[in-house]
Amino acid sequence: MSLDGHLTEFAGLPVQDFTPDTEPDAPLPPAGEVAWAVRSDWGDGGFAQLFDRFVAAVDTTRVTALVIGFWGWDDADGFGARTLVAAADRFPNLRAVFVGDILDEEYHISWIQQGDISPLVEAFPALERLEVRGGEGLELSPFRHDNLKALRFETGGLPAEVVRGVAASDLPALEELDLWFGVRQYGGDSTVDDLAPILEGVRLPALRHLGLQNADFQDDIAAAVASAPIVARLETLALGMGMLSDQGAEALLLGQPLTHLKRLDLCFHHLSEPLMERLRTALAGVEVDLGKPQGAQVEEWDEWDGPMYVQVSE
Template sequence: MTIGHHLKEFHGLPVFDLPEADARVELPEPDAVAWRLSAATYAEDDDELWEPMFERFLKTVDASRVRALVVGGWNEAYENSSADIVAALGAARDRLTALEAVFLGDMTFEDCEISWIIQSDVTPLLAAYPALREFGVRGGTGLAFPSVRHTALETLVVETGGLGGEVVRGIVGSELPALVKLDLWLGTDEYGGDSTTEDLAPLLAGTAFPALRDLALRNSVIQDAVAAAVAGAPVVARVERLDLSMGVLTDEGAAALLDGRSLTHLEHLDLSHHYLSEAMQERVRAALAPHGVTVVLDDAEEAEDDGDGEVYRYVAVAE
């Protein structure tokens, strides 16, 4: 599976692509949409680059009323990092005074494969916008997230084909007292995903993020280990929605999850894109569905055997 569609909604708002400079299009109210600014990743000589597009946007729209921004592609995103975009957004903080949400890197596989996207240290955006409530980033290559303190952020989403352990430690070591939703795509070591369950320790211990209610640790090649770690984790007691989807979860991980702390208080458990046997799927349903837990077990996968004893299982999104 790859990412084949751009965001249609962000921060509860419909996404609206900024028209080309010469387009005769009636623009929506500045606060009625999430504005998507996307330049060609494979730019031709006459293509508008991202930074000039951003300047045109600030001159065209009442920036003081903009609530949400979606950054799509930028020129040669597979070679050029997001650092200049992060800097440009930060420099505009006195103009984007109502900004509540930013998504950085809304690209499909046709724009740039997720693990080819070159990111940067994205935390200056949090420093520049202390009122930011939602932040999302796609792409783990070059991504940095040193520990920060931010008192307003409620949702943090990091989508990668491989999330480095240093980045994970920076995130879970941050002070985010308002954080309600955390969504981490841990990925595979083939694309830089060298994080371990030990890196998640402060999160799982429940000492980080006191407002957390929605936890996703997904798209992981170590999904069984993650499930086992989550099974005994104190944080589970206050989580209402738990998402361990998109990874290589097998019966071993699911059994550990069921044998750990009670999950009957959950509203929603997502294990989709899994490698569970039918018997284990029924065991999960029988344990939780009677308690009112919505259990998602879509996209059952089958391991591939190369005939020489090697068995292959794949995360949903890697390259």
């Protein structure tokens, strides 16, 4: 994850940019050998025209991976996703979509207006990977999708309606699920109760990676995960980026065994050194990524009284 650099690889393919600077006669790689990224800019103001140019220049019937970047001023009600949905019949082999590969310097993540993403899911029944950045106005109705393997929402404020939409969806092929919850100030009004169907795992029989991250209620998530049925069949678990404290880490240590995991990602946390050491010892056979604790610049953790915060909000 990086909000400071555009994707250079997506769905196992190198990213090829198509921007307003792309010359009409510029040589382009074979359509199916790259992930295409269509990106507008502030001065352009014509994402629809740029997308039309892209569809005319590239054999979209061979495109398997597509990245929608910044769509300029046309940002109301998920303009990027709506543009793609309107052209769905031109992309019969599309398998992976990223909507909103937008840098912080282009548009803050909390400003990205996604609107209802449900039509995109419905328009591409063969889709295997869907990643979305930005939570302003984001909507998602419960759905069934037989081919989706990876679903990811990166936000500074994930609406509870979207979390409940995911939780109520039937996703028999889903292997990877990542949710960035953010904070209430930017629309992140979820609670741990919204996660109950996900943690139960009945509608997610193939899930092997679960990321519940960037939450101001990260301790509550950790406590719920500690007894969640779905955890026993996970290979990787990510609970970082949020306000995870010693209380949440203690719940993980006292809960069900996590020694079957290949990796536990807790990067960006607010844990004390003693708790970090206990995690390393208890999970000696697991790759535990702790990174650096927030506030670790002070010499003694007992003296730390600074604020706790999530990694990504505005």
